Amino acid sequence: MPDSNKKLDTIKDFKSSDVKENTAIHVAPSPHIRDTKANTQKMMIDVLIALTPVVLVSVYLFRAYAVKQLLICLVSCLIAEYVFVRMRGRSMTLKDCSAGVTGIILALSLPGSAPWFVGVIASVVAMGIGKIIFGGLGMNIFNPAMVGRAFVMIAFAGLMSAGSYENITGLVDAVSGATPLSAMKFNNTSVEFSHLFFGNTNGSIGETSSAACIIGGLFLVFKKTASWQIPVSIVLTVLAIAGITDVAKAGSGLFIVHHLFSGALMFGAFFIATDPVTSPLTSKGKWIFGFGTGMLIMIIRLFSGYPEGVMFAVLMMNAVTPLINRWTNPQPMGEA
């Protein structure tokens, strides 16, 4: 209170400086207030918080293998972002935390048994070709973590394919060391629901526990950092297709349970497909995106040589996102 203490008696004595003294008045165009609850960094930190249950379960199940994979990918992604951004001569973007998110999601999508160089190469590809080459955060077309994973999936098929998943810690109730989806696809065996739900099965370190993914995912949806339309539409589409297939095969419902709760479905629906940068802008667009992703997941799972299709499904839908945005451009109010 600069002047309220100093008694100003009459209007005659009054000068502009009396109210302005000791205060710096700024001018700027409206709006003059901003939502302080959200910024890019906070949204990325929300994702990291939401990933915590998934990380904890992966560390519990795969112990040192998970820790190793998480550290390798996190550090490589951060270094890769630093180096690539330096190469472009841009200001540092590490503090927006997006490279950290990519690193953790990438690690969680790799098998614990994959050797160190797989994680490093995947990270470098994710940051370099997945993100920075397009112009950095917000400019990329494809989900960076999935670009990195797709690269190593093809380059090191032997180390990444379902057959290489080992029962590495003994904690997981693995059927012949295979993931539940490949066990079902190739050996026609199934795993109990509780194992699928809580995660003591084999697979990529972050995908095994549907429960952890759902808890973290609901947090993201609740915080509005991830859209609810995408996970809901993916899960509903997969449920519908798996349901129809199950009825056609006269199955017992185990087929549906496997397709919903095993593999990367929950992880992908909540953490990968919801990446705002690579998914559509409008609510309608998000429904289309989720529906398309769910369809592609089931097509790959049922008809291709791969037991799992979340990664390719998301990448393919990323590619059509600009088109979806164009199709779903909203009609402004009053435009009949």
Next chain:
Amino acid sequence: MGLFRLKGFPGNGNFRHGIHPPDNKHLSNESKVEVMDIPKIITLPLLQHLGVPCKQLVKSGQMVKYGEIIGEGEAFISASLHSPVAGKVKKNTMVTLPNGMHLSAISIQTEGEQVSYKRLWDEIRSKDWPRDCISIYDPLTIVKVIHSSGVVGLGGAAFPTHVKVTPNDTRMIDTLMINGCECEPYLTCDYRLMKEAPRAIVAGALLTARAVSAREIVICVEDNKPDAIQKLKEATEQTVIKIAILKTKYPQGSEKQLIESVIGLEIPLGGLPSDVGVAMSNVGTMAIVGRAIIKESPLTHRVISVSGRGINQPKNLFVPIGISIDEVIKFCGGLTKDAARVVAGGPMMGFSFSDFSTPVTKGTSGITVLTHDEIKSDEETSCIRCGRCVDACPMNLVPTRLALAARYNNTSIASQYHIHACFECGCCSYVCPAKINLVQLIRTGKKLAAASQNL
């Protein structure tokens, strides 16, 4: 509200999208309207409204009485100007208004016997405003008096009111909507007026409805103002006026959004409320209309709120138009040490300014003083395409695409995606987590698009 219908209305009390900024109305909504003293000097810019400046009628050295016409709005879209004091006309001065206009202003030095401002305010908030003998007033006379009294919209845009109420055979008015939403954070002047002077508003509304021959009169208030709703209900008993209680959301008080909420109709792009049979006016304007017709007093005063964490004593004030903002701020205890931005109007659409000698004009609904903490913003990052601006835009546009088009001077994309439909409410900038100046870019884009069409 979503699926529900607003009782008694075709709309559902809500509009698409919008935001919920903290309203901060508690700072000033309990302060009764205080009457300010007669200032020594009054500065009256010749253009305080949309349209053409009025023509000055007085010369330097001339004596004027209270309420005397000093500027005449000759053109159709113009408004006359009246002196709120008795005094001597001085040499014209140049003033810069918060909205950036720099123009000539009549300056009057107070001199001689004055009217009591206290009495003027008591007259407005008294209970003896007529409700039943409105039919003695001839509709065309009402329009004429509104014009000659210099009445403009007091909600902020300051559009001359007689233009809205002049009968037009091609656009019949079905409903008169009285806007008491006051959806801008901080501002409480309309709330206080509804609470303290509901009868004047009702009288003005009945007169205006008669002028436009509207069948229905609806006073629209957001549901965060129960006291005002209560007072209005009492004041509108045994009249045809209905009260619509709407969801509290920004920008509920915007013309197009309010019509969507209450009547469920969309104004065509580039159209006016009269395209859907609606005339809309602010509650403050209605009180002024009532005063102009019944008390034969021109627009010389208005209620403003002075609020924000940067002012020592937030208040609602009854002030003469033309009083300097300096004096108003001083009357409210001055600025606090951490005051950082002074805004004419509310924080979402108001204009910030730093020259406090500028006067209160007809369209000044309030003065909001924000602190450093309130205006600081995080660093801008790239758009992460989260779509929050799309979910906030009440016009159902894609702000991020429009802003990008503006940034890269792509006027064809800007026009194709209806950049001109934007009315600059600022919701997109408010919600953007990347802190991109979306509405500011869109403003630029609108100018660029308009320029490219003129080539």
